[in-house]
Amino acid sequence: GENVEQHPSTLSVQEGDSAVIKCTYSDSASNYFPWYKQELGKRPQLIIDIRSNVGEKKDQRIAVTLNKTAKHFSLHITETQPEDSAVYFCAARRPGSQFYFGTGTSLTVIP
Amino acid sequence: GAVVSQHPSWVICKSGTSVKIECRSLDFQATTMFWYRQFPKQSLMLMATSNEGSKATYEQGVEKDKFLINHASLTLSTLTVTSAHPEDSSFYICSATPTGRANSPLHFGNGTRLTVT
Numbered sequence: 408g409e410n411v412e413q414h415p416s417t418l419s420v421q422e423g424d425s426a427v428i429k430c431t432y433s434d435s436a437s438n439y440f441p442w443y444k445q446e447l448g449k450r451p452q453l454i455i456d457i458r459s460n461v462g463e464k465k466d467q468r469i470a471v472t473l474n475k476t477a478k479h480f481s482l483h484i485t486e487t488q489p490e491d492s493a494v495y496f497c498a499a500r501r502p503g504s505q506f507y508f509g510t511g512t513s514l515t516v517i518p
Numbered sequence: 519g520a521v522v523s524q525h526p527s528w529v530i531c532k533s534g535t536s537v538k539i540e541c542r543s544l545d546f547q548a549t550t551m552f553w554y555r556q557f558p559k560q561s562l563m564l565m566a567t568s569n570e571g572s573k574a575t576y577e578q579g580v581e582k583d584k585f586l587i588n589h590a591s592l593t594l595s596t597l598t599v600t601s602a603h604p605e606d607s608s609f610y611i612c613s614a615t616p617t618g619r620a621n622s623p624l625h626f627g628n629g630t631r632l633t634v635t
Contacts, residue, residue, distance in 0.1 A: 450626040505567060508561050511559075
């Protein structure tokens with residue numbers, strides 16, 4: 408099956424700085440890669456996703472890049488704000504299969 | 519759109535009792551729903567895949583007789599934790615994708631915090 412690794416497990420940045428979270432996957436057939444944000448005690452919320460036919464996608468301060476050859480994808484958050492503090496999960500999925508989640512990154516944005 | 523409702527949001531029960539958790543897709547049909555368990559500061563662990571009209575598929579190490587799953591309709595799946603013990607205390611989250619949209623993101627319920635005393 409798929410193996411998704413996520414780094415770092417914790418990340419602290421100053422408000423206004425950028426944050427980068429990286430994930431690698433093992434199954435070359437995976438073609439869908441969502442990112443979720445989970446605040447304490449709440450459900451994971453989809454913040455951005457990317458499919459294997461594109462290399463980069465951006466939505467305001469959030470961007471995701473995908474390197475299919477190297478089998479890794481990254482989440483980039485620019486101009487971080489305190490409300491960005493949360494746990495972020497990456498995931499990978501091949502068609503017709505379950506989602507495989509990374510181990511999560513706890514992001515703290517220091518005001 | 520794509521709202522998943524989960525109930526209850528929290529429950530406290532005594533050891534040995536059973537607890538039922540409901541997961542509903544409110545504005546879409548879901549042939550398949552997923553049940554996850556999450557320990558504090560840890561990732562989402564898939565427990566089982568719930569299939570409408572057929573038996574659930576359980577992940578390795580998950581006791582099917584303890585975690586009963588029923589997916590009686592295209593909008594409702596239930597997870598029953600039978601004979602609950604304190605070690606079953608956890609955050610349980612269901613999720614679903616719309617039927618026929620295999621590459622859609624997962625939509626999560628708001629989770630159920632189970633505490634077994």
